[in-house]
Amino acid sequence: MNAYLPLILFTVLTNAAAQLMLKRGMTGVGSLNVAGDGLVATVFRVVFNPxxxxGLCTFVVSMASHLIVLSKVQISYAYPFLSLAYVVVAAYAYFVFHEDLSAMRIAGIGFIVLGTIFIAQS
Structure with missing residues (x-):
């Protein structure tokens, strides 16, 4: 199963990258007013934000690589690695978006990393 670890990590990183692009895009779009702007106009404004x-295209790549992983390894091994995307997103959000990273979140991130290490060793 460790032979697929690079592909699993690629899935994690593309998943995190997609989330970060979506956040950046939605920050640029601003608040949504479907009732005032109309559903179609709102969807176009969101989807056509670069x-x-x-981010949506990156999600497709992430999902495709995840499907390959699922065809090769046990889901109980592969799926927990996706939690590492939270670690990447939280660190990026702290340094780039200047979001808060409390002691409790840092502790939670530590547990996620520790749990993933345990799973990788199994």
């Missing part, structure tokens, strides 16, 4: 569009 960061949102890139």
């Amino acid at each position: 960061f949102v569009f890139a």
Whole structure:
């Protein structure tokens, strides 16, 4: 199963990258007013934001690589690695988006990393 670890980590990183692009895109779009702007106009405004569009495309790549992983390894091994995307997103959000990273979140991130290490060793 460790032979697929690079592909699993690629899935994690593309998943995290997609989330970060979506966040960046939605920050640029601003608050949504479906009732005032109309559903179709709102969908077009969101989907055609370059960061949102890139994030959605990156999700497709992430999902494709995840499907390959699922065809090769046990889901009980592969799926917990996706929690590492939270670690990447939280660190990026702290350093780039200047979001809060409390002691409790840092502790939780530590547990996620520790748990993933245990799973990788199994």
